Ligand SMILES: Nc1ncnc2c1ncn2[C@@H]1O[C@H](COP(=O)(O)OP(=O)(O)O)[C@@H](O)[C@H]1O
């Protein structure tokens with residue numbers, strides 16, 4: 001899969017841009033705050049339906065403009081599709097070949113994003129790791145996306161009941177019942193999906209890690225469900241049962257704290273190398289190598305899931321975050337791969353490495369991208 | 374306030390209508406012949422004066438009981454519970470349901486402050502206790518609020534021994550009944566499951 005042609009209108013600092021990227025490596029070069037990451041963000045949005053950095057989708061509309069538009073011709077397998085995202089003050093809407101589609105359906109092509117924040121993925125709060133794994137699954141499963149949206153709503157409804165001071169204990173119990181039931185039901189499906197996709201990532205990760213750090217022990221990205229790995233082992237019904245039981249156990253705590261204390265919104269993922277946890281014992285280098293391997297495993301997973309088609313790799317300023325050795329390794333891998341890649345950098349010197357192959361360079365300045373001859 | 378300001382102010386209270394649209398509507402009305410404005414205002418006041426709730430099913434009606442509740446050809450032993458009058462209309466359009474309705478006028482939604490007492494649930498229970506209902510089909514929307522309402526009703530109705538079923542999926546998750554085409558809804562009725 002690759003983008004043949006991209007146009008942006010009133011997207012962030014970009015008034016009007018048309019970009020015809022190469023099928024392989026595309027380098028977006030420019031000083032800070034010129035719009036490089038904005039282009040990456042737009043491609044990600046086309047693919048996943050979500051921005052990786054906007055809190056509010058309205059932030060993506062160019063200041064003083066009414067609406068924004070991203071349009072692209074993308075080739076995935078069978079042929080070319082016209083993809084479009086329109087953003088106005090009320091909504092984001094998506095079309096494929098001029099037919100309305102849901103956000104997820106617009107993503108017939110997959111992207112792997114690697115941004116500087118992600119170097120810290122293993123050190124950050126559990127929420128960032130949940131978001132990470134979910135963002136991968138969202139690309140592959142519309143059901144998981146819709147379950148997650150429903151789940152979030154269930155937790156919010158539930159928290160409101162827990163915080164409602166007018167309810168007596170028995171009335172609250174009664175009112176919570178249908179929400180507990182749904183939390184267990186939808187929650188168990190989320191747990192099973194995360195477990196399944198983590199398992200598949202772990203089938204790919206060790207090899208990728210070994211290639212980066214051959215002398216190191218085996219790398220694993222372990223799913224740590226709040227309901228316990230045992231329940232997951234036994235299947236969805238026991239997860240559901242366990243979630244119900246946990247809600248019962250935490251009932252008095254919940255009443256005091258006013259928040260939902262059991263469920264997959266409290267899951268975590270843990271990086272392990274051999275028997276030790278990277279979060280606590282990993283060196284700087286191990287952190288970086290692990291995340292790098294994870295990204296490559298993600299690429300393998302998406303390729304596998306799409307029947308062998310290469311996903312589009314989006315690399316935002318990563319060269320400046322990796323040391324020279326890992327940089328060389330990474331670009332060698334990308335050079336050997338066949339897919340389309342977008343890389344942003346402040347200087348093309350970062351990326352001019354042997355083995356990278358043919359590069360299309362675009363100079364980005366003030367929201368305008370100019371192909372370099 | 375000038376009459377125009379007043380009209381704009383009132384129109385802007387309508388759902389989905391902002392100040393700008395309200396102003397556009399107000400100027401549109403102003404440009405129309407006098408009869409149009411009179412007709413519109415009469416239609417609006419008639420809605421309030423003539424339309425009330427059917428004392429049986431809580432649907433909106435001009436006569437009490439409503440046309441469906443007083444139609445003896447319809448099977449009174451099956452009651453289809455929906456959130457809104459528009460949902461009952463959607464089910465009617467399928468022509469596959471010949472029972473009666475009960476309109477809840479909403480769904481459980483703690484985030485909007487809607488609890489059981491804000492819905493026509495007590496009326497439903499009273500109706501079930503006094504009547505000859507054999508099956509309750511819960512056709513609330515397939516979103517978390519509709520599902521919570523269905524689970525809540527199931528808990529209440531189970532002890533009465535009356536059969537309670539829920540429309541089968543086939544309804545897209547997160548889908549509102551109103552927007553579902555008749556054939557999907559017909560299938561959902563046929564495949565309803567006990568809850
Ligand atoms: N909605 C917006 N309208 C106009 N400009 C914006 C908007 N959002 C961000 N910007 C501008 O975009 C620039 C950042 O672009 P970005 O792509 O992050 O830069 P970089 O080239 O360093 O990656 C900043 O100058 C910022 O002020």
Ligand SMILES: [Mg+2]
Nearest residue numbers: 036037317344
């Ligand atoms: Mg940037």
Ligand SMILES: [Zn+2]
Nearest residue numbers: 427430439442
């Ligand atoms: Zn009636």
